Amino acid sequence: MSGTTDTSSGNGPSAPDPVAAHVAALSDALHGPGRAKSRMIQEIRDGLTDTVEAHTREGVPYERAARLAVREFGTPEELAPSCQRELTIAQTRRTALSVALTVPFLIACWHLIWTSGQDWQLQRTPQLVAVQLAAVAAVATLLAVAALAATGVLARRLRTPRRLPLAVAWAGTTACVAMVVAMVALTVVSPLTTNWPVVTVAGVVTALLHGLVASSARACRHCARLPVG
């Protein structure tokens, strides 16, 4: 009873297995971090399989047992909102974690570069840009840390705001934009300084981390738009 096509139902080999169809429909409806989603789908598949086995042990034919199990579990439309809520929060936490880890690291890198070397001190415009970007990134980081707390143990006492996933998604996006602007500034200014190899490395690291946060923020924006229960 592995959730494959059932050929013993009398409906012919093309009749879709209700359990497999249910799991496939639910999987199509859900979006979130791959690991969290596959774990949830796996658990639901196991639960359905166990329910079918319990019915067949009582002498119910497989086809009917599978239909009963699906009915007891609830339709994919009934289950999706509550499942999606957890996956949206999982994606929110992932995005918040990526912002909370990468942005302070980048700010520290920029700070080290900016404060090392006298040639760099002469570039006033990049310094101003950096300070403003750091301020924006710091606000995004604070929001990310608050989101991690609000969706973790604090959620035992405080209701998680419904718009928190969207707020974290846009905080991540804002942090990404700050990273891109910083990267461009670093790249443009680096030939003018004696520290250009260090600046180039920082620019490459910024680009890589931007990709990481940007993909997570994009997924978070998508999850935040989905209905949750």
Next chain:
Amino acid sequence: MKADAVRGHLDGLLLAVLEPGPLHGYAIIAAVQQRSEGALQLRTGTIYPALNRLERLGLLGSSWESVGERRRRCYRLTDAGRGSLESERTAWREFTAAIGSVLNPAATAPAPRPAS
């Protein structure tokens, strides 16, 4: 009891059936049905996101374990979960006492004094 009425108490039900020891998803469903003698109408699929949420809140822990021929996710109550279960029980006792005193005042009112 209708599913909507059960939903508000789902956390307490899940914590309570896990109090004796770890269980996997279907065993949790079976335990709820068994303890309620089938009276609770619950879309059983909804317990999986609820278990995920309770784990995120630190009230449950989980691990993949071999049960029979398959590996299944087994959940166990944490210390915080035991504390939360006690709170749920206290809140439920207070709630039922308050509602009971309104619905059935004769049962909770003090006995009338005998006429002198």
